[in-house]
Amino acid sequence: MGIGNNGYIHDLMKSYCHYSILSLAPMPGNVSLIVDKLRTKYDPTIALHYTTPFELVIAVSLSAQCTDKKVNEVTQQFFPVLHGDPRALADMPIEAIEGYIRQTGFYRAKARNLQRMARALLEQFNGVVPDSMEKLIMLAGVARKSGNVILGELFNKSEGVVVDTHVKRITQRLRIVPLEQIGGKQKVYYEPNKLDYIRDASPEKIERELMRIVPKRLWNEFPHLLVKLGRDACIAQRPHCAVCILQPLCPVKRAV
Ligand code: SF4
Incomplete structure:
Protein backbone atom coordinates (compact mmCIF):
# COMPACT_ATOMS: atom_id res chain seq x y z
CA MET A 1 0.00 0.00 0.00
CA GLY A 2 2.98 2.26 0.55
CA ILE A 3 1.57 4.15 3.54
CA GLY A 4 1.19 3.20 7.17
CA ASN A 5 -2.12 2.20 8.69
CA ASN A 6 -2.70 5.57 10.35
CA GLY A 7 -1.94 7.39 7.13
CA TYR A 8 -4.28 5.09 5.28
CA ILE A 9 -7.18 5.71 7.65
CA HIS A 10 -6.48 9.43 7.73
CA ASP A 11 -6.51 9.62 3.93
CA LEU A 12 -9.65 7.58 3.66
CA MET A 13 -11.56 9.51 6.32
CA LYS A 14 -10.52 12.70 4.57
CA SER A 15 -11.97 11.26 1.38
CA TYR A 16 -15.19 10.28 3.13
CA CYS A 17 -15.54 13.76 4.61
CA HIS A 18 -15.09 15.16 1.15
CA TYR A 19 -17.63 12.67 -0.18
CA SER A 20 -20.29 13.26 2.45
CA ILE A 21 -19.96 17.00 2.90
CA LEU A 22 -18.69 18.51 -0.30
CA SER A 23 -19.75 16.11 -2.98
CA LEU A 24 -22.21 13.32 -3.65
CA ALA A 25 -19.85 11.69 -6.14
CA PRO A 26 -18.03 8.61 -4.73
CA MET A 27 -14.30 8.85 -5.32
CA PRO A 28 -12.29 6.24 -7.24
CA GLY A 29 -9.41 6.83 -4.82
CA ASN A 30 -11.55 5.43 -1.99
CA VAL A 31 -11.97 2.19 -3.90
CA SER A 32 -8.24 1.80 -4.45
CA LEU A 33 -7.60 2.32 -0.75
CA ILE A 34 -10.32 -0.17 0.21
CA VAL A 35 -8.86 -2.73 -2.20
CA ASP A 36 -5.37 -2.18 -0.77
CA LYS A 37 -6.71 -2.79 2.73
CA LEU A 38 -8.66 -5.91 1.74
CA ARG A 39 -5.61 -7.35 -0.04
CA THR A 40 -3.76 -7.42 3.28
CA LYS A 41 -6.24 -10.02 4.58
CA TYR A 42 -7.88 -11.76 1.62
CA ASP A 43 -6.72 -13.64 -1.45
CA PRO A 44 -7.90 -11.57 -4.45
CA THR A 45 -8.49 -14.60 -6.68
CA ILE A 46 -11.63 -16.50 -7.53
CA ALA A 47 -12.91 -18.92 -4.87
CA LEU A 48 -14.00 -21.58 -7.38
CA HIS A 49 -11.55 -24.45 -7.90
CA TYR A 50 -10.52 -25.40 -11.45
CA THR A 51 -7.45 -26.50 -13.37
CA THR A 52 -8.48 -25.89 -17.00
CA ASN A 156 -7.40 -10.90 -17.88
CA LYS A 157 -10.06 -9.01 -19.81
CA SER A 158 -12.62 -6.78 -18.15
CA GLU A 159 -15.92 -5.89 -19.73
CA GLY A 160 -17.73 -5.20 -16.47
CA VAL A 161 -17.78 -5.69 -12.72
CA VAL A 162 -19.41 -8.86 -11.42
CA VAL A 163 -22.20 -8.00 -8.98
CA ASP A 164 -23.28 -10.95 -6.86
CA THR A 165 -25.20 -10.84 -3.59
CA HIS A 166 -22.08 -9.87 -1.57
CA VAL A 167 -20.95 -7.12 -3.94
CA LYS A 168 -24.49 -5.79 -4.08
CA ARG A 169 -24.74 -5.51 -0.28
CA ILE A 170 -21.21 -4.38 0.61
CA THR A 171 -20.81 -1.69 -2.05
CA GLN A 172 -23.93 -0.14 -0.53
CA ARG A 173 -22.75 -0.48 3.07
CA LEU A 174 -19.47 1.19 2.21
CA ARG A 175 -21.41 3.79 0.22
CA ILE A 176 -19.22 3.11 -2.79
CA VAL A 177 -22.33 3.30 -4.96
CA PRO A 178 -24.77 6.20 -4.53
CA LEU A 179 -27.93 4.66 -3.06
CA GLU A 180 -30.20 7.06 -4.90
CA GLN A 181 -28.99 5.69 -8.26
CA ILE A 182 -29.47 1.95 -7.83
CA GLY A 183 -33.24 1.43 -7.60
CA GLY A 184 -35.08 -0.87 -5.22
CA LYS A 185 -37.57 -0.24 -2.44
CA GLN A 186 -36.80 -2.78 0.29
CA LYS A 187 -34.74 -0.67 2.64
CA VAL A 188 -32.99 -2.51 5.47
CA TYR A 189 -32.21 -0.45 8.58
CA TYR A 190 -29.55 -1.37 11.12
CA GLU A 191 -30.87 1.18 13.61
CA PRO A 192 -34.03 3.27 13.46
CA ASN A 193 -33.51 5.86 10.71
CA LYS A 194 -30.07 4.45 9.83
CA LEU A 195 -30.14 2.84 6.42
CA ASP A 196 -27.99 -0.27 5.99
CA TYR A 197 -28.66 -1.21 2.36
CA ILE A 198 -31.44 -1.67 -0.19
CA ARG A 199 -32.17 -5.38 -0.50
CA ASP A 200 -33.78 -5.31 -3.95
CA ALA A 201 -31.45 -2.75 -5.54
CA SER A 202 -30.73 -3.47 -9.20
CA PRO A 203 -27.49 -5.43 -9.86
CA GLU A 204 -27.39 -3.92 -13.36
CA LYS A 205 -27.57 -0.37 -11.98
CA ILE A 206 -24.94 -1.18 -9.35
CA GLU A 207 -22.66 -2.58 -12.06
CA ARG A 208 -23.14 0.56 -14.12
CA GLU A 209 -22.16 2.72 -11.13
CA LEU A 210 -19.17 0.50 -10.31
CA MET A 211 -17.91 0.66 -13.90
CA ARG A 212 -17.94 4.43 -13.48
CA ILE A 213 -16.36 4.50 -10.02
CA VAL A 214 -13.96 1.53 -9.80
CA PRO A 215 -10.67 1.91 -11.73
CA LYS A 216 -10.73 -0.53 -14.65
CA ARG A 217 -7.52 -2.25 -13.54
CA LEU A 218 -9.46 -3.42 -10.45
CA TRP A 219 -12.62 -4.70 -12.16
CA ASN A 220 -11.62 -8.37 -11.81
CA GLU A 221 -10.07 -8.27 -8.37
CA PHE A 222 -12.56 -5.99 -6.62
CA PRO A 223 -15.53 -8.41 -6.59
CA HIS A 224 -13.38 -11.37 -5.48
CA LEU A 225 -12.21 -9.38 -2.45
CA LEU A 226 -15.72 -8.25 -1.54
CA VAL A 227 -17.05 -11.80 -1.81
CA LYS A 228 -14.42 -12.94 0.67
CA LEU A 229 -15.20 -10.05 3.04
CA GLY A 230 -18.89 -10.89 2.68
CA ARG A 231 -18.37 -14.50 3.72
CA ASP A 232 -15.92 -13.74 6.49
CA ALA A 233 -17.27 -10.62 8.22
CA CYS A 234 -19.78 -8.53 6.29
CA ILE A 235 -22.56 -11.11 6.28
CA ALA A 236 -26.10 -10.03 5.51
CA GLN A 237 -27.55 -10.19 9.01
CA ARG A 238 -25.55 -9.11 12.04
CA PRO A 239 -22.20 -8.46 10.32
CA HIS A 240 -19.11 -9.10 12.43
CA CYS A 241 -17.97 -5.48 12.50
CA ALA A 242 -15.69 -6.03 15.51
CA VAL A 243 -13.36 -8.20 13.41
CA CYS A 244 -13.85 -6.44 10.07
CA ILE A 245 -10.72 -5.01 8.48
CA LEU A 246 -12.74 -2.09 7.09
CA GLN A 247 -14.44 -1.31 10.41
CA PRO A 248 -12.53 1.96 11.09
CA LEU A 249 -13.86 3.51 7.93
CA CYS A 250 -17.29 1.94 7.42
CA PRO A 251 -20.22 4.38 7.50
CA VAL A 252 -22.65 1.73 8.80
CA LYS A 253 -20.45 -0.20 11.23
CA ARG A 254 -22.21 -1.59 14.28
CA ALA A 255 -21.13 -0.43 17.71
CA VAL A 256 -18.27 -2.60 18.98
S1 SF4 B 1 -17.73 -2.66 9.45
FE1 SF4 B 1 -19.43 -4.12 9.48
S2 SF4 B 1 -20.95 -3.35 8.00
FE2 SF4 B 1 -19.00 -2.29 7.61
S3 SF4 B 1 -17.99 -3.47 5.99
FE3 SF4 B 1 -17.24 -4.26 7.94
S4 SF4 B 1 -18.60 -5.96 8.52
FE4 SF4 B 1 -19.60 -4.77 6.88
Missing part, protein backbone atom coordinates in the same frame (compact mmCIF):
# COMPACT_ATOMS: atom_id res chain seq x y z
CA PRO A 53 -10.60 -23.27 -18.83
CA PHE A 54 -13.23 -25.94 -19.54
CA GLU A 55 -13.49 -26.72 -15.82
CA LEU A 56 -13.85 -23.03 -15.00
CA VAL A 57 -16.82 -22.69 -17.36
CA ILE A 58 -18.47 -25.66 -15.65
CA ALA A 59 -17.78 -24.31 -12.15
CA VAL A 60 -19.08 -20.84 -13.00
CA SER A 61 -22.24 -22.32 -14.53
CA LEU A 62 -22.85 -24.43 -11.43
CA SER A 63 -22.36 -21.45 -9.11
CA ALA A 64 -25.67 -19.85 -10.11
CA GLN A 65 -27.87 -19.89 -6.99
CA CYS A 66 -25.25 -21.97 -5.16
CA THR A 67 -22.34 -21.21 -2.85
CA ASP A 68 -18.79 -21.53 -4.17
CA LYS A 69 -18.06 -23.91 -1.30
CA LYS A 70 -20.77 -26.32 -2.42
CA VAL A 71 -19.67 -26.02 -6.08
CA ASN A 72 -16.12 -26.93 -5.06
CA GLU A 73 -17.36 -29.99 -3.17
CA VAL A 74 -19.37 -31.12 -6.20
CA THR A 75 -16.67 -30.48 -8.81
CA GLN A 76 -14.12 -32.35 -6.69
CA GLN A 77 -16.10 -35.50 -7.56
CA PHE A 78 -17.25 -34.43 -11.04
CA PHE A 79 -14.08 -33.12 -12.70
CA PRO A 80 -12.04 -36.36 -12.39
CA VAL A 81 -14.60 -38.28 -14.47
CA LEU A 82 -14.43 -35.68 -17.26
CA HIS A 83 -10.62 -35.70 -17.60
CA GLY A 84 -10.82 -32.09 -18.86
CA ASP A 85 -12.47 -33.33 -22.07
CA PRO A 86 -15.64 -31.61 -23.40
CA ARG A 87 -16.37 -34.82 -25.35
CA ALA A 88 -16.82 -36.75 -22.09
CA LEU A 89 -19.47 -34.26 -20.95
CA ALA A 90 -21.11 -34.06 -24.37
CA ASP A 91 -21.56 -37.86 -24.47
CA MET A 92 -22.43 -38.50 -20.80
CA PRO A 93 -26.00 -39.66 -20.09
CA ILE A 94 -27.97 -36.69 -18.78
CA GLU A 95 -29.03 -38.66 -15.68
CA ALA A 96 -25.38 -39.20 -14.79
CA ILE A 97 -24.63 -35.47 -15.06
CA GLU A 98 -27.67 -34.74 -12.88
CA GLY A 99 -26.41 -37.20 -10.30
CA TYR A 100 -23.02 -35.51 -10.02
CA ILE A 101 -24.34 -31.94 -9.77
CA ARG A 102 -27.62 -32.51 -7.88
CA GLN A 103 -26.44 -30.70 -4.74
CA THR A 104 -25.89 -27.40 -6.58
CA GLY A 105 -29.65 -26.92 -7.06
CA PHE A 106 -31.64 -26.51 -10.29
CA TYR A 107 -29.70 -29.58 -11.34
CA ARG A 108 -31.92 -30.62 -14.23
CA ALA A 109 -31.61 -27.29 -16.04
CA LYS A 110 -27.92 -27.04 -15.15
CA ALA A 111 -27.23 -30.55 -16.47
CA ARG A 112 -28.92 -29.77 -19.78
CA ASN A 113 -27.02 -26.48 -20.10
CA LEU A 114 -23.69 -28.12 -19.28
CA GLN A 115 -24.18 -30.74 -21.96
CA ARG A 116 -25.28 -28.17 -24.54
CA MET A 117 -22.29 -26.01 -23.56
CA ALA A 118 -19.88 -28.92 -24.11
CA ARG A 119 -21.41 -29.76 -27.48
CA ALA A 120 -21.26 -26.12 -28.61
CA LEU A 121 -17.63 -25.91 -27.49
CA LEU A 122 -16.81 -28.91 -29.67
CA GLU A 123 -18.92 -27.96 -32.67
CA GLN A 124 -18.32 -24.21 -32.81
CA PHE A 125 -15.04 -23.57 -31.02
CA ASN A 126 -12.98 -26.68 -31.62
CA GLY A 127 -13.18 -27.57 -27.93
CA VAL A 128 -11.46 -24.33 -26.86
CA VAL A 129 -13.11 -21.81 -24.50
CA PRO A 130 -13.49 -18.58 -26.52
CA ASP A 131 -11.96 -15.30 -25.36
CA SER A 132 -14.71 -12.80 -26.14
CA MET A 133 -18.01 -11.97 -24.46
CA GLU A 134 -19.78 -12.18 -27.79
CA LYS A 135 -18.77 -15.84 -28.17
CA LEU A 136 -18.98 -16.85 -24.52
CA ILE A 137 -22.64 -15.90 -24.23
CA MET A 138 -23.34 -18.24 -27.14
CA LEU A 139 -22.64 -21.10 -24.70
CA ALA A 140 -25.65 -22.47 -22.82
CA GLY A 141 -25.66 -21.40 -19.17
CA VAL A 142 -23.19 -18.54 -19.72
CA ALA A 143 -24.80 -15.13 -19.34
CA ARG A 144 -23.03 -11.79 -19.20
CA LYS A 145 -22.20 -12.08 -15.48
CA SER A 146 -20.59 -15.52 -15.95
CA GLY A 147 -18.88 -14.24 -19.08
CA ASN A 148 -17.27 -11.44 -17.07
CA VAL A 149 -15.93 -13.93 -14.52
CA ILE A 150 -14.51 -16.19 -17.26
CA LEU A 151 -12.97 -13.35 -19.29
CA GLY A 152 -11.35 -11.84 -16.22
CA GLU A 153 -10.06 -15.11 -14.86
CA LEU A 154 -8.78 -16.73 -18.05
CA PHE A 155 -7.87 -13.82 -20.27
Whole structure:
Protein backbone atom coordinates (compact mmCIF):
# COMPACT_ATOMS: atom_id res chain seq x y z
CA MET A 1 0.00 0.00 0.00
CA GLY A 2 2.98 2.26 0.55
CA ILE A 3 1.57 4.15 3.54
CA GLY A 4 1.19 3.20 7.17
CA ASN A 5 -2.12 2.20 8.69
CA ASN A 6 -2.70 5.57 10.35
CA GLY A 7 -1.94 7.39 7.13
CA TYR A 8 -4.28 5.09 5.28
CA ILE A 9 -7.18 5.71 7.65
CA HIS A 10 -6.48 9.43 7.73
CA ASP A 11 -6.51 9.62 3.93
CA LEU A 12 -9.65 7.58 3.66
CA MET A 13 -11.56 9.51 6.32
CA LYS A 14 -10.52 12.70 4.57
CA SER A 15 -11.97 11.26 1.38
CA TYR A 16 -15.19 10.28 3.13
CA CYS A 17 -15.54 13.76 4.61
CA HIS A 18 -15.09 15.16 1.15
CA TYR A 19 -17.63 12.67 -0.18
CA SER A 20 -20.29 13.26 2.45
CA ILE A 21 -19.96 17.00 2.90
CA LEU A 22 -18.69 18.51 -0.30
CA SER A 23 -19.75 16.11 -2.98
CA LEU A 24 -22.21 13.32 -3.65
CA ALA A 25 -19.85 11.69 -6.14
CA PRO A 26 -18.03 8.61 -4.73
CA MET A 27 -14.30 8.85 -5.32
CA PRO A 28 -12.29 6.24 -7.24
CA GLY A 29 -9.41 6.83 -4.82
CA ASN A 30 -11.55 5.43 -1.99
CA VAL A 31 -11.97 2.19 -3.90
CA SER A 32 -8.24 1.80 -4.45
CA LEU A 33 -7.60 2.32 -0.75
CA ILE A 34 -10.32 -0.17 0.21
CA VAL A 35 -8.86 -2.73 -2.20
CA ASP A 36 -5.37 -2.18 -0.77
CA LYS A 37 -6.71 -2.79 2.73
CA LEU A 38 -8.66 -5.91 1.74
CA ARG A 39 -5.61 -7.35 -0.04
CA THR A 40 -3.76 -7.42 3.28
CA LYS A 41 -6.24 -10.02 4.58
CA TYR A 42 -7.88 -11.76 1.62
CA ASP A 43 -6.72 -13.64 -1.45
CA PRO A 44 -7.90 -11.57 -4.45
CA THR A 45 -8.49 -14.60 -6.68
CA ILE A 46 -11.63 -16.50 -7.53
CA ALA A 47 -12.91 -18.92 -4.87
CA LEU A 48 -14.00 -21.58 -7.38
CA HIS A 49 -11.55 -24.45 -7.90
CA TYR A 50 -10.52 -25.40 -11.45
CA THR A 51 -7.45 -26.50 -13.37
CA THR A 52 -8.48 -25.89 -17.00
CA PRO A 53 -10.60 -23.27 -18.83
CA PHE A 54 -13.23 -25.94 -19.54
CA GLU A 55 -13.49 -26.72 -15.82
CA LEU A 56 -13.85 -23.03 -15.00
CA VAL A 57 -16.82 -22.69 -17.36
CA ILE A 58 -18.47 -25.66 -15.65
CA ALA A 59 -17.78 -24.31 -12.15
CA VAL A 60 -19.08 -20.84 -13.00
CA SER A 61 -22.24 -22.32 -14.53
CA LEU A 62 -22.85 -24.43 -11.43
CA SER A 63 -22.36 -21.45 -9.11
CA ALA A 64 -25.67 -19.85 -10.11
CA GLN A 65 -27.87 -19.89 -6.99
CA CYS A 66 -25.25 -21.97 -5.16
CA THR A 67 -22.34 -21.21 -2.85
CA ASP A 68 -18.79 -21.53 -4.17
CA LYS A 69 -18.06 -23.91 -1.30
CA LYS A 70 -20.77 -26.32 -2.42
CA VAL A 71 -19.67 -26.02 -6.08
CA ASN A 72 -16.12 -26.93 -5.06
CA GLU A 73 -17.36 -29.99 -3.17
CA VAL A 74 -19.37 -31.12 -6.20
CA THR A 75 -16.67 -30.48 -8.81
CA GLN A 76 -14.12 -32.35 -6.69
CA GLN A 77 -16.10 -35.50 -7.56
CA PHE A 78 -17.25 -34.43 -11.04
CA PHE A 79 -14.08 -33.12 -12.70
CA PRO A 80 -12.04 -36.36 -12.39
CA VAL A 81 -14.60 -38.28 -14.47
CA LEU A 82 -14.43 -35.68 -17.26
CA HIS A 83 -10.62 -35.70 -17.60
CA GLY A 84 -10.82 -32.09 -18.86
CA ASP A 85 -12.47 -33.33 -22.07
CA PRO A 86 -15.64 -31.61 -23.40
CA ARG A 87 -16.37 -34.82 -25.35
CA ALA A 88 -16.82 -36.75 -22.09
CA LEU A 89 -19.47 -34.26 -20.95
CA ALA A 90 -21.11 -34.06 -24.37
CA ASP A 91 -21.56 -37.86 -24.47
CA MET A 92 -22.43 -38.50 -20.80
CA PRO A 93 -26.00 -39.66 -20.09
CA ILE A 94 -27.97 -36.69 -18.78
CA GLU A 95 -29.03 -38.66 -15.68
CA ALA A 96 -25.38 -39.20 -14.79
CA ILE A 97 -24.63 -35.47 -15.06
CA GLU A 98 -27.67 -34.74 -12.88
CA GLY A 99 -26.41 -37.20 -10.30
CA TYR A 100 -23.02 -35.51 -10.02
CA ILE A 101 -24.34 -31.94 -9.77
CA ARG A 102 -27.62 -32.51 -7.88
CA GLN A 103 -26.44 -30.70 -4.74
CA THR A 104 -25.89 -27.40 -6.58
CA GLY A 105 -29.65 -26.92 -7.06
CA PHE A 106 -31.64 -26.51 -10.29
CA TYR A 107 -29.70 -29.58 -11.34
CA ARG A 108 -31.92 -30.62 -14.23
CA ALA A 109 -31.61 -27.29 -16.04
CA LYS A 110 -27.92 -27.04 -15.15
CA ALA A 111 -27.23 -30.55 -16.47
CA ARG A 112 -28.92 -29.77 -19.78
CA ASN A 113 -27.02 -26.48 -20.10
CA LEU A 114 -23.69 -28.12 -19.28
CA GLN A 115 -24.18 -30.74 -21.96
CA ARG A 116 -25.28 -28.17 -24.54
CA MET A 117 -22.29 -26.01 -23.56
CA ALA A 118 -19.88 -28.92 -24.11
CA ARG A 119 -21.41 -29.76 -27.48
CA ALA A 120 -21.26 -26.12 -28.61
CA LEU A 121 -17.63 -25.91 -27.49
CA LEU A 122 -16.81 -28.91 -29.67
CA GLU A 123 -18.92 -27.96 -32.67
CA GLN A 124 -18.32 -24.21 -32.81
CA PHE A 125 -15.04 -23.57 -31.02
CA ASN A 126 -12.98 -26.68 -31.62
CA GLY A 127 -13.18 -27.57 -27.93
CA VAL A 128 -11.46 -24.33 -26.86
CA VAL A 129 -13.11 -21.81 -24.50
CA PRO A 130 -13.49 -18.58 -26.52
CA ASP A 131 -11.96 -15.30 -25.36
CA SER A 132 -14.71 -12.80 -26.14
CA MET A 133 -18.01 -11.97 -24.46
CA GLU A 134 -19.78 -12.18 -27.79
CA LYS A 135 -18.77 -15.84 -28.17
CA LEU A 136 -18.98 -16.85 -24.52
CA ILE A 137 -22.64 -15.90 -24.23
CA MET A 138 -23.34 -18.24 -27.14
CA LEU A 139 -22.64 -21.10 -24.70
CA ALA A 140 -25.65 -22.47 -22.82
CA GLY A 141 -25.66 -21.40 -19.17
CA VAL A 142 -23.19 -18.54 -19.72
CA ALA A 143 -24.80 -15.13 -19.34
CA ARG A 144 -23.03 -11.79 -19.20
CA LYS A 145 -22.20 -12.08 -15.48
CA SER A 146 -20.59 -15.52 -15.95
CA GLY A 147 -18.88 -14.24 -19.08
CA ASN A 148 -17.27 -11.44 -17.07
CA VAL A 149 -15.93 -13.93 -14.52
CA ILE A 150 -14.51 -16.19 -17.26
CA LEU A 151 -12.97 -13.35 -19.29
CA GLY A 152 -11.35 -11.84 -16.22
CA GLU A 153 -10.06 -15.11 -14.86
CA LEU A 154 -8.78 -16.73 -18.05
CA PHE A 155 -7.87 -13.82 -20.27
CA ASN A 156 -7.40 -10.90 -17.88
CA LYS A 157 -10.06 -9.01 -19.81
CA SER A 158 -12.62 -6.78 -18.15
CA GLU A 159 -15.92 -5.89 -19.73
CA GLY A 160 -17.73 -5.20 -16.47
CA VAL A 161 -17.78 -5.69 -12.72
CA VAL A 162 -19.41 -8.86 -11.42
CA VAL A 163 -22.20 -8.00 -8.98
CA ASP A 164 -23.28 -10.95 -6.86
CA THR A 165 -25.20 -10.84 -3.59
CA HIS A 166 -22.08 -9.87 -1.57
CA VAL A 167 -20.95 -7.12 -3.94
CA LYS A 168 -24.49 -5.79 -4.08
CA ARG A 169 -24.74 -5.51 -0.28
CA ILE A 170 -21.21 -4.38 0.61
CA THR A 171 -20.81 -1.69 -2.05
CA GLN A 172 -23.93 -0.14 -0.53
CA ARG A 173 -22.75 -0.48 3.07
CA LEU A 174 -19.47 1.19 2.21
CA ARG A 175 -21.41 3.79 0.22
CA ILE A 176 -19.22 3.11 -2.79
CA VAL A 177 -22.33 3.30 -4.96
CA PRO A 178 -24.77 6.20 -4.53
CA LEU A 179 -27.93 4.66 -3.06
CA GLU A 180 -30.20 7.06 -4.90
CA GLN A 181 -28.99 5.69 -8.26
CA ILE A 182 -29.47 1.95 -7.83
CA GLY A 183 -33.24 1.43 -7.60
CA GLY A 184 -35.08 -0.87 -5.22
CA LYS A 185 -37.57 -0.24 -2.44
CA GLN A 186 -36.80 -2.78 0.29
CA LYS A 187 -34.74 -0.67 2.64
CA VAL A 188 -32.99 -2.51 5.47
CA TYR A 189 -32.21 -0.45 8.58
CA TYR A 190 -29.55 -1.37 11.12
CA GLU A 191 -30.87 1.18 13.61
CA PRO A 192 -34.03 3.27 13.46
CA ASN A 193 -33.51 5.86 10.71
CA LYS A 194 -30.07 4.45 9.83
CA LEU A 195 -30.14 2.84 6.42
CA ASP A 196 -27.99 -0.27 5.99
CA TYR A 197 -28.66 -1.21 2.36
CA ILE A 198 -31.44 -1.67 -0.19
CA ARG A 199 -32.17 -5.38 -0.50
CA ASP A 200 -33.78 -5.31 -3.95
CA ALA A 201 -31.45 -2.75 -5.54
CA SER A 202 -30.73 -3.47 -9.20
CA PRO A 203 -27.49 -5.43 -9.86
CA GLU A 204 -27.39 -3.92 -13.36
CA LYS A 205 -27.57 -0.37 -11.98
CA ILE A 206 -24.94 -1.18 -9.35
CA GLU A 207 -22.66 -2.58 -12.06
CA ARG A 208 -23.14 0.56 -14.12
CA GLU A 209 -22.16 2.72 -11.13
CA LEU A 210 -19.17 0.50 -10.31
CA MET A 211 -17.91 0.66 -13.90
CA ARG A 212 -17.94 4.43 -13.48
CA ILE A 213 -16.36 4.50 -10.02
CA VAL A 214 -13.96 1.53 -9.80
CA PRO A 215 -10.67 1.91 -11.73
CA LYS A 216 -10.73 -0.53 -14.65
CA ARG A 217 -7.52 -2.25 -13.54
CA LEU A 218 -9.46 -3.42 -10.45
CA TRP A 219 -12.62 -4.70 -12.16
CA ASN A 220 -11.62 -8.37 -11.81
CA GLU A 221 -10.07 -8.27 -8.37
CA PHE A 222 -12.56 -5.99 -6.62
CA PRO A 223 -15.53 -8.41 -6.59
CA HIS A 224 -13.38 -11.37 -5.48
CA LEU A 225 -12.21 -9.38 -2.45
CA LEU A 226 -15.72 -8.25 -1.54
CA VAL A 227 -17.05 -11.80 -1.81
CA LYS A 228 -14.42 -12.94 0.67
CA LEU A 229 -15.20 -10.05 3.04
CA GLY A 230 -18.89 -10.89 2.68
CA ARG A 231 -18.37 -14.50 3.72
CA ASP A 232 -15.92 -13.74 6.49
CA ALA A 233 -17.27 -10.62 8.22
CA CYS A 234 -19.78 -8.53 6.29
CA ILE A 235 -22.56 -11.11 6.28
CA ALA A 236 -26.10 -10.03 5.51
CA GLN A 237 -27.55 -10.19 9.01
CA ARG A 238 -25.55 -9.11 12.04
CA PRO A 239 -22.20 -8.46 10.32
CA HIS A 240 -19.11 -9.10 12.43
CA CYS A 241 -17.97 -5.48 12.50
CA ALA A 242 -15.69 -6.03 15.51
CA VAL A 243 -13.36 -8.20 13.41
CA CYS A 244 -13.85 -6.44 10.07
CA ILE A 245 -10.72 -5.01 8.48
CA LEU A 246 -12.74 -2.09 7.09
CA GLN A 247 -14.44 -1.31 10.41
CA PRO A 248 -12.53 1.96 11.09
CA LEU A 249 -13.86 3.51 7.93
CA CYS A 250 -17.29 1.94 7.42
CA PRO A 251 -20.22 4.38 7.50
CA VAL A 252 -22.65 1.73 8.80
CA LYS A 253 -20.45 -0.20 11.23
CA ARG A 254 -22.21 -1.59 14.28
CA ALA A 255 -21.13 -0.43 17.71
CA VAL A 256 -18.27 -2.60 18.98
S1 SF4 B 1 -17.73 -2.66 9.45
FE1 SF4 B 1 -19.43 -4.12 9.48
S2 SF4 B 1 -20.95 -3.35 8.00
FE2 SF4 B 1 -19.00 -2.29 7.61
S3 SF4 B 1 -17.99 -3.47 5.99
FE3 SF4 B 1 -17.24 -4.26 7.94
S4 SF4 B 1 -18.60 -5.96 8.52
FE4 SF4 B 1 -19.60 -4.77 6.88
